[in-house]
Amino acid sequence: MAQSMLLYWGSGSPPCWRVMIALEEKQLQGYKHKHLSFDKNEHKCEEVKALNPRVQVRSDSAFKSQGTRLIPDDPAEQALVYQRVFETNNLQQKMCKCPQQSTHFSSKNMQTSSFSCCFSCSAFKSQGTRLIPDDPAEQALVYQRVFETNNLQQKMYDVAFYEWYVPEGERHESALKRNKESLIAELKLWDGYLEKMGKGSYLAGKNFTMADVVCFPVIAFFPRLHLKAVSDIPDGSNICTVFCSDDVAFYEWYVPEGERHESALKRNKESLIAELKLWDGYLEKMGKGSYLAGKNFTMADVVCFPVIAFFPRLHCPPERCPRLMEYYKMLKDRPSIKASWPPHWLEKPEGQDNLKNL
CATH class of the missing domain: 3.40.30.10 (Glutaredoxin)
Structure with a gap:
């Protein structure tokens, strides 16, 4: 193979x-x-x-x-593995790219909810709609769309809720323009996914899956916020973009010099x-010599x-x-x-x- x-x-x-x-x-x-x-x-x-x-x-x-065996069979053990997998993005973002976000609209909440959804599918696999297919190729596409949803959600929030996230003294027109373009490109990408699948299809094929469960609540914001098409983001609009590239390890790589702020860093x-x-606490709770989700490498x-x-x-x-x-x-x-x-x-x-x- x-x-x-x-x-x-x-x-x-x-x-x-x-x-x-x-x-x-x-x-x-x-x-x-x-x-x-x-x-x-x-x-x-x-x-x-x-x-x-x-x-x-x-x-x-x-x-x-x-x-x-990187994913254990036991639902409780599997739950902890998925939780740590989804939480890793928080650690990576805060090391490299740290968004200025409210708790309510944070990508952390999306990761936590996605973990809960995946756990429910493992714990109750034979009950109700099969949201994670058994076929490896179909399963790969479902998980790909699940994880990609975070890109769509973040770029939408970065546009719609700019003034909620960024302190007034740290806002920049150049950042607003750059992130508007980023959202438009992201929307075109998702439109392309659906066009490729064909009329009447779901995000990962002909069946309703976990990809749709995770992504639909994000997509539902677009008509609610009157964003009918990507061309509906005019210059100077009150629908703005958030500048979300403040970081720690690679701050000067991501942030143009004129947009840097000591307060953000x-x-x-x-x-x-x-x-x-938080992560140190996870390992301390697990005990000396443990891996992130228990006694086994996962x-x-x-x-x-x-x-x-x-x-x-x-x-x-x-x-x-x-x-x-x-x-x-x-x-x-x-x-x-x-x-x-x-x-x-x-x-x-x-x-x-x-x-x-x-």
Whole structure:
């Protein structure tokens, strides 16, 4: 099976690294792969665009019966694995890109609700509508749309509720314009998905699935907010976009110089510190030597480790997250992780000191 697979990947990208760890754990070595250079913008080539219009390097696969069992069968254990998988996005966002969001409209709530939906499907698989199909290819598309919904939701909130999120002194016309364009592009992408499926289809095919459960509540906002078409976002409209690229580790990469604010960076450092305490608490509760969701290595570890690995690399003070650093040391020599370690990290083991003053 591995020989029939082709993986596009970029060195140091957490999404790519996750897939590579999972393939190692599932004993699927020997797959074909193509290393894409981010510096040369190879991830934006036509070959990748044909597979993924967002030009983000990623992969979708489902291999249940081979190698390490990354998703346990027990519903309670499975629930914790899914919870940690969905929560990883919070940690990654706060390290890299920290949106200024209200609690009510945060992507964290979307992740938590998606986890609850997935858990309900596992715990009550044979009851009511089958929202997660058994066929691996169909299942992959459902999960892809579930996870992609966060992009649509965030860009819609960033447009409709700008003044709720961003303090007045941190608003910029350039950011508003950039994010309007981002929302328009996202809407065209989802329109394309449905056009490709054909008239009368749901998001992932002819059947109503978890993709529709997760995405419809977001789509329902568009007619409610009188956004009838992407052309309905005029310049100067009261429907504005939020500037959501304030960050901690890569602040100067994301934020144009004229839009940077010390108040935003300070707020997001505090947010990241609080998130690290939360994850340290998870591991402390699990007990010494445990993985993120229990005594076994699971999909939660596959998804989260590539994010955690950035903290020591970027010189985060170990005392900020002692349990996470113990977890990092425990996992960094695991065969699947060593085999997939980013090549440029091997050449240059230490990164920039972006987090040393956290």
